[in-house]
Amino acid sequence: MAKKKIIVIGGGFGGVFAAKSLEKLGRGTLDVELVNNNNYFVFQPLLPEVAASSINSADAVVPLRQLLSNVQVRQARVMGIDFAKKTVIVMQGARMTPVELKYDELVMALGTGVDLNRIPGMADHALTMKDLTDAHRLRTHVIGCLETADVTTEAEVKQQLLTFIVAGAGFSGVETAAEVRQLVSRALRYYPNIKPDEIRMYLIEYADRILPTFPADLAEYATTQLRSQGIDVLTGVGTKSATSTGVELTDGRKINSSTIVATIGNGPHPLVSMLGLDMQWGRIKTDRFMRVPGQEHVWALGDAALIPLVDNPQEDPVDYATQTAQFAVREGHQLAGNIFAKLNGKELKPFAYESKGSLASLGMSKAVADVYGIKLSGTFAWLLWRGFYLSFLPGIAAKFRVGMNWILNSIMPPNIVQLRMPPPATRYIHFWKGDKVFEPGMLIDGFYTVINGSFKLTIDNPDTGEHFEKVFGPGEHFGERVLVKSELRTGLVEALEDGLLLFIAQKDFTRFATAFPFLDNYFKEYIEKTFGGADKAFAPGSTNQRKQLAKTR
Ligand SMILES: Cc1cc2nc3c(=O)[nH]c(=O)nc-3n(C[C@H](O)[C@H](O)[C@H](O)COP(=O)(O)OP(=O)(O)OC[C@H]3O[C@@H](n4cnc5c(N)ncnc54)[C@H](O)[C@@H]3O)c2cc1C
Structure with a gap:
């Protein structure tokens, strides 16, 4: 008889312990595969210690292939699920191409996402x-x-x-x-x-x-x-x-x-929320056996699932399993038992667990x-x-x-080696009224587009007495002179009200703008029209002035 294919998506506490138990219970009869976007399991409770240098980052994780020696481990990103065709769609390999994986039973253990959009900035x-x-x-x-x-x-x-x-x-x-x-x-x-x-x-x-x-x-x-x-x-x-x-x-x-x-x-996992499943509090509703109602071959556990602990749960979180590692591990064992029982025509057990503390x-x-x-x-x-x-x-x-x-x-003394992780080259930056975006003497960093709010650029040239100012609103931009290279800023830009800018780092902006002749021309014409020419745009950017600014910093 062909082995039943069980796919577990998500290699955190829930997924790993479910896969481990499934492999043990169904050795010889089940083909268990775990899909995770990283090739390691993260022990989340130790993350604060990694942040504090108490534990090396590689030591707070365990390679999934070593942890699950008899389970097929696939490093891939789950992009979708076709419940009707009983397939999971993953992106994998050097070219990140989509691949369909067929399942007989599917275990969803993708955890939660983070949604900070409710708080501006x-x-x-x-x-x-x-x-x-x-x-x-x-x-x-x-x-x-x-x-x-x-x-x-x-x-x-x-x-x-x-x-x-x-x-x-x-x-x-x-x-x-x-x-x-x-x-x-x-x-x-x-x-x-x-x-x-x-x-x-x-x-x-x-x-x-x-x-x-x-x-x-x-x-x-x-x-x-x-x-x-x-x-x-x-x-x-x-x-x-x-x-x-x-x-x-x-x-x-x-x-x-x-x-x-x-x-x-903590918010719903972005993929989970797109699947059209019955959700509550950002979690997939399951029955007491961890089955997903309406999907005969789908199960869910861990932080992603809302698992009732009693038969008639009320709108009260105490009636449901909590989102902790302790619960996820217990759910994993029991969910494996229930899948095995289902495939062998045996009775399923409702999930019940009391926190040990x-x-x-x-x-x-x-x-x-x-x-x-x-x-x-x-x-x-x-x-x-x-x-x-x-x-x-x-x-x-x-x-x-x-x-x-x-x-x-x-x-030993703390490890204070700084292994740099540069911020994204393109990013949004929020400012409060009165905040300075940059000021004279700062190293040129990139190009800014106003998304909302208004920002004022002021350039004063003490050599010539020239004064230049301009207010930029939504859709307008400043900092384009990074295209013509210069080491230090000579102007001051301040937020006139709370606002949002899109920032593109110098190297990326220059590459992008110069790749398109029409953009290159646009910026050259813009500098000519707005500042009256490149020289004006750089006021007071004389070499002496820049040296002077550098000395005063
Ligand atoms: C900083 C911190 C400290 C904590 N401390 C404690 C504690 O002290 N005690 C406690 O009990 N609990 C603690 N928790 C909570 C606990 O870690 C979680 O409840 C537990 O990890 C939930 O397990 P899970 O399997 O549901 O999800 P997760 O452990 O989040 O696992 C989800 C897995 O799915 C993978 N994944 C996600 N999306 C995709 C995708 N599209 N394709 C492929 N793979 C994907 C992820 O990479 C991850 O491996 C802590 C959590 C954090 C963040």
């Missing part, structure tokens, strides 16, 4: 904390801020660089804030021009307390602990908007900062734990936290590597 300026790249980017960014602050003489800019904001104080927000604070504190001794009291760190939570899934007294302990480490915990207030220079809070306060980490905004690390060897109803805090809870996650990590090699990282990190 957040999607463009906040760092997220969802996968390995995010953690690595945050670490690089924080170290970059320290490097820049150490050589910055402008007090306002320095303060902005040394202010760190974490939005959202659930598990990941609290742990990220604590770990980043610890990294900064430990790294400071290598930055002689930064004083400890120049560091500002904010943890912002809209609810009236942090760690909403923990008992109130443990959340209170965590708040006190974080404050004692110099983290300003702000509750009952949210983030209203974000720009390249900071955040505005819902109470009207503005905090200037170069670092905004958003652990809020929660643990959250607070940095500085402190944690809070609520395990089997026993509340713990302090160093003992932290040891428990470490012990639990070490035991939870799949594979001996991963346990050993993480254990070694922890030991080395406790006796």
Whole structure:
């Protein structure tokens, strides 16, 4: 008899544990394949430690092929599902071509997405904390801020660089804030021009307390602990908007900062929300057996699924499985059992599980734990936290590597190597009224198009007394002289109101503009018409003037 083909899409906690159990239960009768966009499994609870340099990024992940030795692993991006034809469409290979994979049973474990679009500017300026790249980017960014602050003489800019904001104080927000604070504190001794009291760190939570899934007294302990480490915990207030220079809070306060980490905004996975399945709270509704209603051969689990824990669930999250690794693992085992039972004509079991508790690390060897109803805090809870996650990590090699990282990190100085990750060459940048886009003496960076708001360019030439100014509105642009090369800016551009710019880095803009003769001509004519010629456009860009500006910086 031909083996039944089971495809699992998503190689996180839910997908991996479902695939592992399916392979075990159905050895010889099932052909199990797992599709994931990376060739590794990410242990998300350790991401804040990766961001803080406590763990090397490669050690917080496990290669899927090693973890699932008897499961076929395919590194590919799932682009669609044709439920009628029972096929998954993936993009794969060097040319990223679409391939159709046939299934008998499909397990959906794609996790969730991040949707920050409800807060203006957040999607463009906040760092997220969802996968390995995010953690690595945050670490690089924080170290970059320290490097820049150490050589910055402008007090306002320095303060902005040394202010760190974490939005959202659930598990990941609290742990990220604590770990980043610890990294900064430990790294400071290598930055002689930064004083400890120049560091500002904010943890912002809209609810009236942090760690909403923990008992109130443990959340209170965590708040006190974080404050004692110099983290300003702000509750009952949210983030209203974000720009390249900071955040505005819902109470009207503005905090200037170069670092905004958003652990809020969990939204539906973009692919999942396009499939036309019955969804609630951004999750796929399933029955108690984790089957997707209306799709006979489709199952869902993990963060992507809304799995009822009782027969008649109400509109209350407590009636459903929570979005945690603990639940996803348990769901994986049980879902595998149910698929196996279905294929063998046996009875399916409804999903039922009670959380064994929660643990959250607070940095500085402190944690809070609520395990089997026993509340713990302090160093003992932290040891428990470490012990639990070490035991939870799949594979001996991963346990050993993480254990070694922890030991080395406790006796060695922090790793402050900055492996740069340049920002996207084309990106949106939000500005508040009065913000400077650039000013004389800054290195030329790129070309700007106004999406909304208005921006004023002022050029003053002290040599000739010439003064030039122009206001740019939506659809207009500035910075086009990057096409003709120059090292330093000679004009000042300020936002006259809150606004949004599309930025294209110099190299990319120059390549693009010069590739199209009509664009090249357009910009040359534009410079002629607007500034009265290239010379005027560069006022006061004489070599002497630029040298002078460079000296004063
Ligand atoms: C920073 C952080 C800290 C956390 N701490 C804890 C904790 O302490 N305790 C706890 O219990 N839980 C914690 N969680 C939550 C926990 O990690 C999640 O509940 C769990 O990972 C959910 O598992 P999942 O399999 O549903 O989704 P995920 O683990 O997110 O896995 C989804 C997988 O699908 C893949 N994928 C997505 N789209 C595609 C596509 N189009 N094609 C192919 N593959 C795709 C992804 O790469 C990923 O591998 C934390 C989460 C974060 C982000």
